[in-house]
Amino acid sequence: MTAATVKQTLAGWGRYPQVASQVARPDRYAEVAAWAREASLARGMGRAYGDAAISAGGTTVLMTRLNRFISFDADSGLLRAEAGVTLDEILQVVMAQGWFLPVTPGTRYVTLGGAIAADVHGKNHHHVGSFSAFVQSFELFTPAGALTCSASENVEAFNATVGGMGMTGLIGEVTLQLKRIQSGNMLVQHLPAPDLATALALMDSPEHDDEYTVAWIDCLAGGKHLGRSVFMRGHHAEGPLTAGPGPARLKLPVNLPTLALNRYSVKAFNAFYYRWEGRKQKSFHCDIAPFFYPLDGIRDWNRLYGKPGFVQYQFLLPPETAAAGLKSVLERLAKSGNASFLAVLKRFGPGGSGLMSFPAPGYTLALDLPLRHDTLALLDTLDAVVLEHGGRVYLAKDARLAASNLVRMYPQLDEWRRIRATLDPDRLFVSALGQRLEMC
Numbered sequence: 001m002t003a004a005t006v007k008q009t010l011a012g013w014g015r016y017p018q019v020a021s022q023v024a025r026p027d028r029y030a031e032v033a034a035w036a037r038e039a040s041l042a043r044g045m046g047r048a049y050g051d052a053a054i055s056a057g058g059t060t061v062l063m064t065r066l067n068r069f070i071s072f073d074a075d076s077g078l079l080r081a082e083a084g085v086t087l088d089e090i091l092q093v094v095m096a097q098g099w100f101l102p103v104t105p106g107t108r109y110v111t112l113g114g115a116i117a118a119d120v121h122g123k124n125h126h127h128v129g130s131f132s133a134f135v136q137s138f139e140l141f142t143p144a145g146a147l148t149c150s151a152s153e154n155v156e157a158f159n160a161t162v163g164g165m166g167m168t169g170l171i172g173e174v175t176l177q178l179k180r181i182q183s184g185n186m187l188v189q190h191l192p193a194p195d196l197a198t199a200l201a202l203m204d205s206p207e208h209d210d211e212y213t214v215a216w217i218d219c220l221a222g223g224k225h226l227g228r229s230v231f232m233r234g235h236h237a238e239g240p241l242t243a244g245p246g247p248a249r250l251k252l253p254v255n256l257p258t259l260a261l262n263r264y265s266v267k268a269f270n271a272f273y274y275r276w277e278g279r280k281q282k283s284f285h286c287d288i289a290p291f292f293y294p295l296d297g298i299r300d301w302n303r304l305y306g307k308p309g310f311v312q313y314q315f316l317l318p319p320e321t322a323a324a325g326l327k328s329v330l331e332r333l334a335k336s337g338n339a340s341f342l343a344v345l346k347r348f349g350p351g352g353s354g355l356m357s358f359p360a361p362g363y364t365l366a367l368d369l370p371l372r373h374d375t376l377a378l379l380d381t382l383d384a385v386v387l388e389h390g391g392r393v394y395l396a397k398d399a400r401l402a403a404s405n406l407v408r409m410y411p412q413l414d415e416w417r418r419i420r421a422t423l424d425p426d427r428l429f430v431s432a433l434g435q436r437l438e439m440c
């Protein structure tokens with residue numbers, strides 16, 4: 001018998017859309033199998049931006065109380081834990097012992113289950129691939145029963161679940177290979193790139209390559225400054241080992257007025273940031289937290305976008321078309337007057353085995369856009385540019401893509417559907433995203 005459920009309004013990190021939901025919050029691992037027979041979606045920390053962690057009906061199972069560590073071998077770096085353990089909780093245990101996450105997204109407040117379901121990537125994708133490359137195995141609870149999935153066992157279920165956005169069942173215990181570090185320090189360098197071509201050249205150049213690379217783009221700069229960026233690179237340095245990152249020191253207590261983030265405030269910020277950050281051309285040391293998780297320093301920073309919320313538009317373009325496609329997107333964005341406070345460019349290496357995983361060779365740009373009356377229409381035009389250039393949109397960030405575009409972006413969608421149907425023939429596991437995109 002499963003525990004009681006409560007009514008709760010759920011949203012993603014962008015706070016759009018918001019959906020009245022039926023929510024369960026099991027705290028014993030033994031309950032997971034029962035929930036897999038009647039639930040319709042797992043939810044971790046709700047850091048997916050759009051509607052990926054909202055169920056289309058039925059019960060949403062909050063996994064965050066299933067957060068027990070099962071074992072950690074400090075010699076091999078092999079960790080086994082329940083899927084509700086967050087990356088932050090892992091760092092608190094392993095960093096002082098000389099271990100780190102092999103791949104980490106830009107926030108540490110995501111669960112192991114969420115990291116697998118979105119097959120998350122970090123600033124080192126061009127060297128090591130995405131999260132699933134380090135997942136040795138996980139338990140998958142489906143309506144038909146439990147499976148152990150890995151690259152050699154129940155391989156189809158593994159490949160459909162990594163990047164499968166929760167729609168193959170509930171991920172239970174996870175075994176993850178961590179990465180050795182010598183210290184809690186990073187050696188970092190910031191270089192200004194006056195335009196897009198320079199930013200892409202820096203990302204491509206073996207001379208400027210590093211373990212981690214990323215570029216912040218001033219997406220309001222136009223004309224000859226289009227794509228003006230600060231290129232950032234870094235690697236783990238030598239030095240003393242440290243404890244995991246501390247908690248956020250600041251908190252945004254209320255929603256900001258909708259007008260606070262506008263074209264003018266963002267333009268002023270961008271001009272300042274480009275000069276300030278671009279000036280640090282000498283290498284410098286910094287802690288893990290500001291390098292990997294700059295936004296985690298402010299709790300509830302998503303309130304910055306006011307009551308209507310915001311959308312993140314993250315897309316990928318293949319290497320051959322990236323320069324032209326990025327130029328076209330940035331031009332349209334600048335012309336629309338929509339101001340993205342945050343615009344982050346990363347380089348991807350080869351994709352992994354996940355049938356619906358986002359990463360593939362090329363470049364990815366993530367834009368945070370406040371929800372205005374014209375934002376969704378603008379994003380439809382950007383979808384057309386992305387498709388024209390052979391790219392795709394990241395489902396973990398999406399709240400509004402049209403179903404007709406999904407199949408053109410994810411060529412393995414039909415294969416994923418076939419495998420998913422064997423795991424969940426009665427279509428119990430469907431998110432609002434899956435329903436909108438007609439995935440199941």
Ligand SMILES: Cc1cc2nc3c(=O)[nH]c(=O)nc-3n(C[C@H](O)[C@H](O)[C@H](O)COP(=O)(O)OP(=O)(O)OC[C@H]3O[C@@H](n4cnc5c(N)ncnc54)[C@H](O)[C@@H]3O)c2cc1C
Nearest residue numbers: 044045046047048105106111113114117120121165166171
């Ligand atoms: C500030 C910020 C920065 C980010 N940076 C990056 C980045 O650099 N790279 C990147 O790839 N992503 C990034 N993300 C996105 C984030 O990493 C993913 O959306 C991740 O899936 C969120 O994990 P979560 O635990 O919050 O899961 P949720 O948001 O709660 O759920 C996400 C998906 O995972 C599924 N899921 C969760 N738990 C389970 C489970 N136990 N079993 C089955 N399915 C499950 C849900 O059904 C849903 O489909 C960022 C998000 C934020 C807010």
